[in-house]
Amino acid sequence: MSTSIVKVLGTQASPFANRVLIALNIKCVDYEFIQEDMSNKSELLLKSNPVHKKIPVLIHGDNTICESLVIVQYIDETWTNGPSILPSNPLDRAIARFWVAYIDDKWLPLMSDLGKAQGEEAKLEVQEKLQEALVPLEEAFVKCSKGKSFFGGDNIGYIDITLGCILGWIKAIKIMLGIEIFVVTKTPGLVNWGDRFLEDKFVKGAMLEPEKLVEILELHLAKREANNAN
Amino acid sequence: MSTSIVKVLGTQASPFANRVLIALNIKCVDYEFIQEDMSNKSELLLKSNPVHKKIPVLIHGDNTICESLVIVQYIDETWTNGPSILPSNPLDRAIARFWVAYIDDKWLPLMSDLGKAQGEEAKLEVQEKLQEALVPLEEAFVKCSKGKSFFGGDNIGYIDITLGCILGWIKAIKIMLGIEIFVVTKTPGLVNWGDRFLEDKFVKGAMLEPEKLVEILELHLAKREANNAN
Known part of the structure; x- marks a missing residue:
């Protein structure tokens, strides 16, 4: 599963999207960054995060994860062979x-x-x-x-x-x-x-x-x- | 470490304290419940949670943990032989x-x-x-x-x-x-x-x-x- 394609919906100016990109960098995961226009949200964003309609969103194969801190923890728990983001104990x-x-x-x-x-x-x-x-x-x-x-x-x-x-x-x-x-x-x-x-x-x-x-x-x-x- | 004495500072009327008690019950952990008077906070509470001065606080041996959701995740990750509170994947x-x-x-x-x-x-x-x-x-x-x-x-x-x-x-x-x-x-x-x-x-x-x-x-x-x- 961790070899599935990874996409991030965000803007580079968003610190919340930055969190996700850095977490992926730490785990050496290749990703496609999809730049969102927040004044004209894409169908993909609205479909991926119908509750908050916000960035960032991580799309990993068939999985869609929203909310920056939830995503960072997901990344840490999915790509376990890279360096740990959260401490171990x-x-x-x-x-x-x-x-x-x-x-x-x-x-x-x-x-x-x-x-x-x-x-x-x-x-x-x-x-x-x-x-x-x-x-x-x-x-x-x-x-x-x-x-x-x-x-x-x-x-x-x-x-x-x-x-x-x-x-x-x-x-x-x-x-x-x-x-x-x-x-x-x-x-x-x-x-x-x-x-x-x-x-x-x-x-x-x-x-x-x-x-x-x-x-x-x-x-x-x-x-x-x-x-x-x- | 998980055999250390467990204390919870809280009030029984607080849903946030209730979260901690239920998590401990799920893991079958014995605890001492220390009822706080929130109009006259104890020295122990002020010392244990100097940042927020709020209940609940979990004291587990030498460890002090604050914030209900942080505590529930700590309980899940510490007493791993009981039923899981968070899903596994x-x-x-x-x-x-x-x-x-x-x-x-x-x-x-x-x-x-x-x-x-x-x-x-x-x-x-x-x-x-x-x-x-x-x-x-x-x-x-x-x-x-x-x-x-x-x-x-x-x-x-x-x-x-x-x-x-x-x-x-x-x-x-x-x-x-x-x-x-x-x-x-x-x-x-x-x-x-x-x-x-x-x-x-x-x-x-x-x-x-x-x-x-x-x-x-x-x-x-x-x-x-x-x-x-x-």
Whole structure:
């Protein structure tokens, strides 16, 4: 079954789609990447994910799997002869799942708040919250990495993928708004970790450069402004 | 390690704590249940879950695990000689994780909306949404159960535990507000599934009776009213 054709529906700007591509890279799985236009969703996407109508979707032979974290775990459990993405023992797996839930349920919603914040003061307030909410992750990094490069140890693991895929957008936001989220004064370990993550061979090529994301964001904002003006 | 002492911090009224107790029952693990007073959290809870300060917490020897779904997966992966809670093959595991995320991220927030809805009309609107949001789960039940009793087949599994633990509150809400969420006209399979779930040997005793939940809710609402009047 693991020799079936693998397709990923997504956009390269989506950190959630990036997670899937990196997981497949770690397992050395060849895949076809099908670029979706989210303003005009394909029939294939609507059929593959009728519940959420969202990317990413993994199509593996006859199997269709949705939701980035569900897909990453599926990849880890399907291509078992590649490096492990989740740790092997139940306690470490639980710790990884705990922090991954923290990233998606507590930290990422603050990123959405940043998008909605109106005015300099409101933006700075969210910046402060985002920085503070990284402090527990800095502590988790120290414990999980045990002095090695990544949350997953010598190699990129489940927490690395989940948090790391946001780094492109973090850099894009810094370029566009001057907002800094990973700062040396509060989370020095994560600043260095982020640099290592973006240089990793499994990551390069899976994520767009921050400058490209800035272009995409500017285009999106211009479109929104034009719509609001109509 | 799996012979270490097991403790659960929780309240019996919490569906999230119920999930943990049922998972331990399925694995025939003896545990000590430590009842928390959520208006006056114990030092042990604050120390065990410093990030969220929430129940449930599982303490297993020297290991401390937080977040109900993380705990249920930990239990499944630690006591591997008992019946499996998650399915064994990667696709079925992914399907179970997809629906569990749907329940917690899409369906349960509507239950909170019900608590906040002011007036009869607003409540009926949320009732309609809750019923509609169960329809995809009815379809999932047909596919996953393959004509058997539970999402997990012959035995209670991951989706069953996640959704089933809310059933006590569903019944309590019906008694107090007349709001019906599982209805035969829209989700007949789930209505029957719910009856079977509540009669299951691993569930009985882990969850409070609806009448008891009504008492707790009435007490909570009276306290809130008294606080608002002050």
